[in-house]
Amino acid sequence: MENLQLPPKPEKSLFKKIRAIFITLLVIAMYVWTFVGIDIDWGRAIERSISNFHRVVPKLFSPDWAAAGDVGLAMLETVFIAFAGSLMAAVLAVPLSFLAAQNMMGGKVVSTIGKWILSAIRAFPDLILAILFVVAVGPNAFAGVLAIAIGSTGMLGKMFSEIIESIDMDVVQAMEANGANKIQILFYGVIPQITPEFLSYAIYRFEVDIRASSILGIVGAGGIGTMIVFASSNRNWNEMGMILLAIIIVVTVIDFASARIRRKIV
């Protein structure tokens, strides 16, 4: 075995070596900064967890069935918020995605502006949007709908524009060569190519929005989040267990259904 030798490794250029060292130092510096900066009160966390463990964890696993009705109703509202919000987003995202796609509106300037708008929308977390809309329309479920609608528009618009950019342009060119006008190209050349994937992403977004809308109630925007706040401030962990169970069941069912539908569409 000893006389077997591996071929020598290719020499790395000086630039690559320096770059590797530089990146390593940067990463080390980042971690040093992080671990020096963060202060976790380990003593308190451990002490608290020991005294709280039996008060919290077993109760989470014995859900309060008496609250099932209320929880179910709140969960239903959550589903409605997600549905209305993601449908609105799916409609709003279409024009924005055409604006952001490089092969549609012509010109890099327009598409760059479109992409900027979309990433600006995406930079707001859903809950921050919900805070703004709660101030605007009051603490109710509709604030949640608006927050979900705007929040999802950013993400869906980006996905949609990527789909549009990946279509087969030969079809469009062939139609152009045959003298079709813009509207005809749009309806017979572009839309048939993008519809299945658009639908698939919109349905996927509905899945994501179910999760997002279940926490919006924390800032007062309706749905099951409202109950989460009450249950945690009352330390009613049995009810929290019920809420958790409801979220897990609904999310799982909707994930499953949406996966089935998406497989059929694409």
Place this chain on the structure above:
Amino acid sequence: MTNENQSLVQKSVPLYPAKTKMQVTIIFFVVLGIYAFSMFWTQKEMVNGFGGALGNMYVVIEKFFPPNLSILPAIWNAMMQTIQMAIIATTVAAILTVPLAVLSAQNITTFKPLYVLTRTFLNLLRTIPDLVLAVIFVGLFGVGVFPGILALTIFSLGILAKLISETIESVDMNPLEAMRASGGNVFQVIWYALVPQVLPQFTSLVLYVFEINIRASVVLGLVGAGGIGLVLNQQLKFYNYPNAMTVILVIFAVVLIIEYISNKIREALI
């Protein structure tokens, strides 16, 4: 769409069969119906209805603007704490995700019950929203950064393990088989044949999850789990909207900058 289809019918053979058209129409109306009902349901507690809401939008702008920029130095530390929370959570999740991802990849874990078990566990983990985890951990460990980091870690573990196991499932199996055929054990096969294939995607996905974590960690403070959200929550409770707006703008800027950097790194990687 339907108008276009009808004009086609008159001219030539229909583009879509009548049954499909029927189905699409029914689905369309069902979706529209649920939408109308959802709109009705979510607006029933609203005082002025939809019109009032739109009218109120300018009130928001009036309340939130101009942001009070003089508190910027005061919120700087909280923002840094948020970033640090996200870094720690992403790192821990990236380490913990390796065994989970390997175990939930069908082409590596050939023992089916183990694969199904890990998959189910990860699927369950992913159904729980991050803030709900944070609420529970705050109840368990008290207010502070620790429950926040824990919630982020577990939340991102679910996403990361799923994405990476999918990457593992799509690798070229030939090098792995060659390794195995020449007598490599499980760890040698994974280290020399699998790791080089998935490492770029792994790094890219970790960065992607880091972005998600940054966005998630800014709101964790709303339930008492540390970081900038804590400051935001206080300002909102005092109805101090100009201060809250400054916090929101800082969050906006930080999220944009981190996404930009992470996008550049990911482009360079793949």
